[in-house]
Amino acid sequence: MSTLAEVAGSTAAIGYGLAAIGPGIGVGLVFSAYIQSTARQPESSRLTLPYVWIGFAVIEALALLGIAFGFIWQGQL
Amino acid sequence: MTGQSHVLAADVPFPPSVEDFYLPSIVPWEGTDSYWFTKITFLVWLTVAILIIFFLVSYRKPQLVPTKKQWLAESVYGFVRNNISVEMIGHRGVAFAPYLTTLFCFIFLNNLWGIVPVAQISPNSHIAFPAFLAIISYLMFILVGIRHHGFLKYFKTALIPPAPWFILPLLIPIEFFSNFLVRPFSLAVRLFANMFAGHMLLLVFTLGGFAMINANPWFAPFSVVSWVMTIALTFLEFLVVALQAYVFTVLTASYVQGALADEH
Numbered sequence: 190m191s192t193l194a195e196v197a198g199s200t201a202a203i204g205y206g207l208a209a210i211g212p213g214i215g216v217g218l219v220f221s222a223y224i225q226s227t228a229r230q231p232e233s234s235r236l237t238l239p240y241v242w243i244g245f246a247v248i249e250a251l252a253l254l255g256i257a258f259g260f261i262w263q264g265q266l
Numbered sequence: 267m268t269g270q271s272h273v274l275a276a277d278v279p280f281p282p283s284v285e286d287f288y289l290p291s292i293v294p295w296e297g298t299d300s301y302w303f304t305k306i307t308f309l310v311w312l313t314v315a316i317l318i319i320f321f322l323v324s325y326r327k328p329q330l331v332p333t334k335k336q337w338l339a340e341s342v343y344g345f346v347r348n349n350i351s352v353e354m355i356g357h358r359g360v361a362f363a364p365y366l367t368t369l370f371c372f373i374f375l376n377n378l379w380g381i382v383p384v385a386q387i388s389p390n391s392h393i394a395f396p397a398f399l400a401i402i403s404y405l406m407f408i409l410v411g412i413r414h415h416g417f418l419k420y421f422k423t424a425l426i427p428p429a430p431w432f433i434l435p436l437l438i439p440i441e442f443f444s445n446f447l448v449r450p451f452s453l454a455v456r457l458f459a460n461m462f463a464g465h466m467l468l469l470v471f472t473l474g475g476f477a478m479i480n481a482n483p484w485f486a487p488f489s490v491v492s493w494v495m496t497i498a499l500t501f502l503e504f505l506v507v508a509l510q511a512y513v514f515t516v517l518t519a520s521y522v523q524g525a526l527a528d529e530h
Contacts, residue, residue, distance in 0.1 A: 239516055246513040250452045253459030260284055
């Protein structure tokens, strides 16, 4: 039987795609909460902004751990 | 020009790999494999030189009506002092403003090499530099806490949250894990992985264009799209560069604030 199509590469790419879902939702929640709070109380926008970036950074770290570990433990398909 | 693109298209190592981050030595010494002076080394020294010379020159003769250079230096310092240190730490934050400004400028400039033409790789895309910056911040917030509270009281406030006694066996390990193990690690990995992924992304789109032309000349329009994407992503990278410098500084400030906080 001849091979018509072949998939080659690293399974870590699939793993990273799955791992990015969670942080994606999380970052979305952070910014949606910020937009809502600013819409309800516009004068609080400067007060909450540092916490937005801290929350964003903490959540984003998970996605970035995914990138780093994807290269460390890459499996060949 | 055609010759050059022909050579580039001839053998493009398409899926870019980790090896692309290990640049050859500029000055080979004891063989070509000794990486003692690469582009990375050069860029770090250049960053340090630019920062020292810029701040020395712009504060040499301070004017009441600031010159352009003085205005730039003052607004960078003022931004970090007012919008990061004082806002996060409070009135004690003024004492940390010089360190945080240095940190901010160093990370920003080091990250910026990732999108500056010709340089086009950030020294922070090697884990060593972010790791050392994180260790400095880590030691600093622990020492600041110990100096402020005393050794035992600092670890007591850092590790024992006000909670019922029966939940403490669960909470103390979690607090220890998050405050003393995850913090430096995530600080280093966040900066490193952002710069690493950014460089990788630009490599994928640049080399991908060449790989497509290489595979079939009819794919040339797709290559152009790929290179246009590279330019767009370079602007996105600028956002990431500024954001990561800001985030690293804000997180350091918030850890210092946590170490200085009197009660939970």
